[in-house]
Amino acid sequence: MDGDLLLVLGLVMGAVAVPSLLSAWNDGRPPRAGAVAILIAGTLVALALRSRPGGYQIEEIPQVFARVIGPYLR
Helix, strand or coil: CCHHHHHHHHHHHHHHHHHHHHHHHHHCCCCHHHHHHHHHHHHHHHHHHHHCCCCCCHHHHHHHHHHHHHHHHC
16 A cells, blocks of 8 residues: 555544544543544554655645545546
8 A cells, every 4th residue: 555545544534533532531431433443543654654764744744635635536
């Protein structure tokens, strides 16, 4: 898998998992699904960082999203 795709999937999964975590904590339930999603997201981001020799800079993230999602929007 491409490192850019792994990074985008990891960041999106992490963003989607946060409301699940907050909802579970607010309702007094154990945040199992959110915790698993955060672990998967962290693994995807770590794999993406490892696949690229220089890593990613924060400023590059919008361009990475554009490279991954752009072809599907055309």
